Amino acid sequence: MSRPGLLAMDSYQLAKYATPVPCYICDGVNATNAELCRHCQAPMALAHQVQQNVTPQMVAVLGTTGSGKTVYIGMLTDMLSRYSNELQLLARGAFSISLQQATAGALSQCEFPLKTPNEPDRWNWVHSRVLVPKKNQKIELIMPDVAGEALMEEIEHPHSYPVIRAFLGKCTAVLILIDIEGLDEGCDDQDYFGMKIITYLNEMNSDPKTGWGSRPISIVFTKSDQCDACFEDPVGFARQRTPGLFKQCGERLRRCRFFASSVAGACAFEVSREGRFRVPLRIEPRGITEPFIWLIHQLTGTK
Ligand SMILES: Nc1nc2c(ncn2[C@@H]2O[C@H](COP(=O)(O)OP(=O)(O)OP(=O)(O)O)[C@@H](O)[C@H]2O)c(=O)[nH]1
Ligand SMILES: [Mg+2]
Ligand SMILES: [Zn+2]
Structure with missing residues (x-):
């Protein structure tokens, strides 16, 4: 014979998972415990980290595959998080440090980091707080390291990578990386890439006041x-x-500036069974922080 008793129902605990959380990148609705957005694969940590009273600015680093995006962002975040007086970077969330760690680790062993995979769930999304000490200003920033192949696919076939489109739609500034090696021997692929990306951005938003013509762009x-x-x-x-x-920039962009940068002081080629790889002989960063600092001053109106 069974005795009557009271049994606590735990099903109310499920209610919290029913509260939808919008993805910070594409605004798609996700469950509270989702790690990646089910619509665009951006990390949901961004949505959880963003405080209600702080709206992060999004900055894109764009370039073809092999143009040096990963090396550039990794070196930039490493330099600004350690020893810059003009601008300081504080990572938000441990996952924002992974790219910096992977790049610094590879370079310290005289290697370049690996090519970024095409799957958006494997990209590093750097979320940080940027401080301009002299002006006592701070902004939050989200800057992912996207794969060049995925970016080109989206430019050539719009909507093939919704995450890139959604992200670029929200960006307030971009750095466009042009690989000078690709300009050698009369090859003009990099020139075409630059023209394509400026056209893509302008078509996305051509409003004279809020569109890409008036947003800051570092080349x-x-x-x-x-x-x-x-x-x-x-x-x-x-x-x-x-x-x-150069012509597109002059005609279509009002806030654009050209910069030169390099991470390696000298390189050599290593030949192995897998192929021929470039290896950095010494690390001598030049012109890494300038394009980014200029963008931040443009965004914050501090110069
Ligand atoms: N000489 C020289 N070579 C560099 C420099 N930075 C990067 N490279 C070379 O460019 C290659 C590609 O750099 P990545 O940063 O991985 O390029 P990426 O734009 O992230 O490429 P994807 O991940 O395919 O989009 C490296 O493996 C190096 O061979 C640099 O400052 N100087
Ligand atoms: Mg990369
Ligand atoms: Zn999303």
């Missing part, structure tokens, strides 16, 4: 360790070597 010539002339005069270099991009 960064990467791997400039291979060309002193580029460091000496990035504008002259752009005019001569990327004439299509």
Whole structure:
């Protein structure tokens, strides 16, 4: 015979999982305990980390595959989080430090980091607080390291990577990386890439006041360790070597500036059974922080 008793019902605990949480990148609705957005695969940690009274700005680093995005973002975050007086970076959430750690780790062993996988759930999303000490200003920033192949796919076939489109739609500034190595021997793929990305952004939002024509854009010539002339005069270099991009910038962008950057002081090639790989012989960052600092000053109105 069974005796009557009281049994506590735990089903109310499930109620909290029914509260939908919007993804910070695409606004798609997800369950509270989702790790990745089920619509665009962006980490849901971004939505949880963002405080209600702080709206993070989104900044994109765009470039073809192999143009140096991962090396650039990794080195930039490493430099700004350690020893910059002009601007300081504080990572929000441990996962924001992974890219910096992977890049610094690889470079310290005289290697370059691995190519970024095409799957959005494997990208590193750097979420940080940026401080401008002299002006006592701070902003929150989200800056992912996207794969160049995925980016090109989205530019050539819009909507193939919804996460890229959603993210770029919310960006307030971009850094466009142009690989100067790709400009050698009369190859103009990098010039075409620059023109395509500016056209893509302008088509996305061409409003004269809020569109891309009035948002800050840094054009960064990467791997400039291979060309002193580029460091000496990035504008002259752009005019001569990327004439299509230079013209588009002059005609369509009101807040655009050219920069030269490099991470490696000198490189060599290592030949193994897997192929021929470039290895950095010494790390000598040049022009890494300048394009980013200029963007932040543009965003905060501090210069
Ligand atoms: N000489 C020189 N080579 C560099 C420099 N930075 C990157 N590289 C070379 O460019 C390659 C690609 O760099 P990544 O940062 O992985 O390029 P990525 O744009 O992230 O490429 P995806 O992940 O495919 O989109 C490296 O493996 C190096 O061979 C640099 O400052 N100088
Ligand atoms: Mg990469
Ligand atoms: Zn999403």
